[in-house]
Amino acid sequence: MEETAEQLQKTVTHLADLLHSGQDEDFVVSFKALHDFEMGQVYSSLPEQMRAVAWRLLDDETLADVFDNLDADDDDIGELLQEMPPQKATEILRNMYADNEADVLQNLPSRLVATYLSLMPKAEADEMRKLIDYDDQTAGSLMSTEYLAVTEDLRVVEVMRLVKHQAAEAEAISYVYVLDNQKHLVGVISLRDLLTHPDDMLVSDITNDRIISVKAGDDQQDVAQIVADYNFLSIPVTDDNDLLLGVITVDDIVDVIDEEAVEDYSGLAAVNVSQTDDTPWHSAIKRIPWLIALLLLGMSTATLISSFDGLVKQASILAVFISLITGTAGNAGTQALALAVRRLAVGTDNTAWKNFWSEVLAGLLVGTATGASVFAIVTIWKHNFELGLAVGIAMAIAIMVANLAGYLVPVLIDKLGFDPAVASGPFITTLSDLTSVLIYFNVAQLFISHFIGN
Amino acid sequence: MEETAEQLQKTVTHLADLLHSGQDEDFVVSFKALHDFEMGQVYSSLPEQMRAVAWRLLDDETLADVFDNLDADDDDIGELLQEMPPQKATEILRNMYADNEADVLQNLPSRLVATYLSLMPKAEADEMRKLIDYDDQTAGSLMSTEYLAVTEDLRVVEVMRLVKHQAAEAEAISYVYVLDNQKHLVGVISLRDLLTHPDDMLVSDITNDRIISVKAGDDQQDVAQIVADYNFLSIPVTDDNDLLLGVITVDDIVDVIDEEAVEDYSGLAAVNVSQTDDTPWHSAIKRIPWLIALLLLGMSTATLISSFDGLVKQASILAVFISLITGTAGNAGTQALALAVRRLAVGTDNTAWKNFWSEVLAGLLVGTATGASVFAIVTIWKHNFELGLAVGIAMAIAIMVANLAGYLVPVLIDKLGFDPAVASGPFITTLSDLTSVLIYFNVAQLFISHFIGN
Structure with missing residues (x-):
């Protein structure tokens, strides 16, 4: 490059x-x-x-x-x-x-x-x-109105003459669209078919009438998915009455896929990565608002810890595991978030309840496995079974909650009609800091009489 | 869908x-x-x-x-x-x-x-x-060996006859490749040009000899970038002697862009999001190794805090800001990481030193702005100027370090010849937890005699 x-x-x-x-x-x-x-x-x-x-x-x-x-x-x-x-x-x-x-x-x-x-x-x-x-x-914003359209009653040789005539003008010549007298889209012929069929054949004999088309208001991401699946070089756009409005060519689809990927990636990182040649000043200006907003959310976690000051005074060992629990729960939340956003993007999220329970179950498994590991590590390290138990249980619950939050936040954003990709990883980790600390200190409070003696 | x-x-x-x-x-x-x-x-x-x-x-x-x-x-x-x-x-x-x-x-x-x-x-x-x-x-793994190739001495009508004959077989008919007698690629003709030029014209008169081609060993991401930029429907692949090996069609490029985006996104979230219909069991199995690995890294942070136990016993207020500092620095690190990965992906990272200093400067700006905000908030909230100063300074330095780590990790991975997208957000946040805590407690130690009295 x-x-x-x-x-x-x-x-x-x-x-x-x-x-x-x-x-x-x-x-x-x-x-x-x-x-x-x-x-x-x-x-x-x-x-x-x-x-x-x-x-x-x-x-x-x-x-x-x-x-x-x-x-x-x-x-x-x-x-x-x-x-x-x-x-x-x-x-x-x-x-x-x-x-x-x-x-x-x-x-x-x-x-x-x-x-x-x-x-x-x-x-x-x-x-x-x-x-x-x-x-x-939307599909409408991507489409070109320069396309090749013919009526069914023409012969191959006549269509080829039109193709040759319009080839210099039209953006896409790989397909010719077939319209009826009222301009409804009734079929499509590939240039390949035109080239491989005899001159005197009727268009209607080689027209493919199983049309895959999109509506002008369709989301560009859905259109991109269809073009990618079907390996199309272009796709027609129609209105609600099947009138042909335009075509979208694959070069625009390539741009859409790239653009959506950058959006998703930016969302996950809470920073717009679309401009890679920003000055340090502009780059900082883009990052600071997010960081300050998340800082304010993070202040609620600080306030919460502050309210448990009595507990920390009693057992300063509790401070040791704050970042371990918030960090790990945040990581689990980020994973759940990324999976949920991707699932919404590829459109397999059509049975929300099934997914909800799947995610709950996955969270239980992940939380239990990680909680058990932490229990073992802390018990051995600090020679304190009760402390290990407290940290392990808190970790398991904190992960389950963060996991569910990571799943629910993008799903809710999607239900509200926004792009779920705006749900950022840093937002989820900062949010889960709050829940994790709440869980941690409450669990610790239950166990404190046991491990403080050791 | x-x-x-x-x-x-x-x-x-x-x-x-x-x-x-x-x-x-x-x-x-x-x-x-x-x-x-x-x-x-x-x-x-x-x-x-x-x-x-x-x-x-x-x-x-x-x-x-x-x-x-x-x-x-x-x-x-x-x-x-x-x-x-x-x-x-x-x-x-x-x-x-x-x-x-x-x-x-x-x-x-x-x-x-x-x-x-x-x-x-x-x-x-x-x-x-x-x-x-x-x-x-690589480009070689994407290419098809069914393409249309002709020699320069043919006329348009002869090429069109060949095109018609091979159209049913070849994967890509939008371009015809022109070879010399030794099979070197010397030019390309678009089907559009063939259709719009007179039958008796010589191929050599309409051949575009400004060939954009790729080598078989080229990275698929670089190939995708070229096809996306140039709006090609296919691109030829040659060996080091310019012999034509095959062509890559845009439908494969669409898949590459999608695949690379999923990889980048998965990397940032430390979870493979390519399978959206996994069972909860499989989904958990994928997430747990990452979480446990990060947990072990997180244990070093816990150990570090544990070594500062005396400090926390002296001033339990220090526990209040652990998650705020680690969380915010982690967010800043994630932002820097995402920007660096993207910059490497689009290939603007050709002047590494300039980028390094840009990122240092951006980190200074972001760290200073966020540190100043925290200083103000903590000073007002806790009515303690020295505590505010300690937390603000620690935050500023922690952000600068996390920011630089977020930039350097993917750049180093890239220099080592791996895909920088494997550098995950959770890895950076967990790593920056460690540096942030180290910075925080050392700064706090300097200030502790001042704010412990208040």
Whole structure:
């Protein structure tokens, strides 16, 4: 990867040099020979004054390729567009794939969006407004409206002619969608089938009518799961009346899977890991709010221990096992949390009660095994059977409770309609610190008369 | 998803009924109308005695589709294959895509592999042995050897004829690879370009010679990153002499991204979350070893606190802040860990020293901010400035250390050549418990003469 970054820098320098020395034509040829992804990387890496020359030299379609390959969430597309007059920016947007165009517009200030839409033909602007309106993270927000659609009464040769004609425009050419007269989606033909069947065959004879489609409002994670399971290169999106609205291509699905994974991972660690090149300052700013919030929750544990001060004064040995019990219960809670979040993500969590009892049982097993180990260790170490028993029992119960909390918190968040991945590991460990300490000191209180004498 | 599971069960029942009532032909027609993914799901869900009928009725190609769509890691493909005579199983394997065939063979007992390979034509068996030999998680283990390759001197119409001819066989038809006479990869043509250029054009005129390829030994995660960045539908794999070995298709990349995400997530939580339908027993068995290992590490913290028993006896108030400091430092460590693992995964970690100092600086900021908050809270709560100062300073240092540990552990694991994602959050929190307690009691010792009087 290091190599790639270096290569990119070399390409940028080379292209900037061409512009600098007035070799405009060579610049255009070299730039257009780049892969689309590289065009995006190079263009956004050029010095601003070089970009001012570059966009004047490059045609709208090439510039659309550039912007198609920038990340609408991360890259400063708005600023790049504002380096050009609104008319030019609008032409570039119009040449982009509709889904990317909508992504870019969704991330621009509304003033700019209004400007760009006002410069488009009305029908196109209306269509774009519809796309922009789909909620983020739904199928609608991912779909492209450039697809190949035909009617059932055509023959293979006619469809191939259409495919050839539209291939340069459409984002996905691996499938052709078959519509009836009312534009309902009735089937799909793969390009592979078109290529392997005789020219004069009727479309209806090779149409696969077992359509797997999604609705525009479907969650992007569910869509990604279907595409991953079925190994599709694209999937059609329909409305409630089976009218074809658009298609989602596998490259967007790859991004979704990556994005969701980063979200889950960030959630578990209580820190947003999506920006890996933050400055120390920005990185700290992101972490501090979480830490302070968890610190306040942790204060309740401190207050609780404080209320058991009399007990600690009686038996200072109790202080020894606080971090062992809170730490281990926290680890168990984190495990249960991760399993629950994953189960919700892959959608096997359809029998919540069965899972609840499974998790209770797993917690009992884990708690008992760990509690027994601690009992043995402490009894031998401190030559104190009662102390070992107290710590072992407290540990077992604390783990069972933390385990159940780790399971229930994401399930409840999911039931409330939020993404269960926001349930963070640090939140669960801090919460379980509280319950663990409560359990520990109460159990210790029961046993104290026994082990304090030893 | 629930719906899908129900639908699947219905389909299975329906197809089993057809077999049961002797409607064999209807079974075959209905089965073959299923999507490939569904064929896999349905076949493996049929009762064993029904499968014994099913494989006799279905042709080798359809059965190959079935096995192509089962997960070689998860599903009991070995058992399904052993339900048939070795000759039949071998024929099915031979009809599968080479990458899937190799995956299946890699997961079978060596006795079975030897049997199946011995029943294949020698050339084919030799080729398969090569594929099996690629290390898991490398490009070689993902690649398929069925691709479309042509020489430069052909015309578009001739290539299209080849494409049509091989379309039914090859796994990926979106790109055609161009080889020179020595079989070196010299370029690539997209099917899109073939469709949009005149029949009599020379291949060499539309070949893109800016090839992005990977080596067979490359890490699958790096390959996935390239495919995701470039929005490729497949990527060629070459050896060190640029000979084309195979291609990796985007459906396998989707699986890799998913697999790597699950691994990272599992690592962070110290539990393998890849099996979401485990029994409570199996689930507990997976969690207990980690918890016990961490417990033993946690015992060192307990021992350390035990060695400070005199201090706790003097000032039982010290017990109050143990869990607050260990918990908060653990949270900070988890954040740093997650950021470091992610940075290593996306490969921006190419300037380790810069990152080291960035992380030190971020830790200073986070530690100072959190320490200051704790100082204020404790001072006000306990009306004890010196105690607040001791806890605040201890907290700040403990966070800085935990933060640095969270950063360094995955970086060191990576330098040692292992996957940094194995560095778990619970490991870091348990480790930082130790350092935090050490810091806390040493700082407290310095201040104790001041705050014990209040």
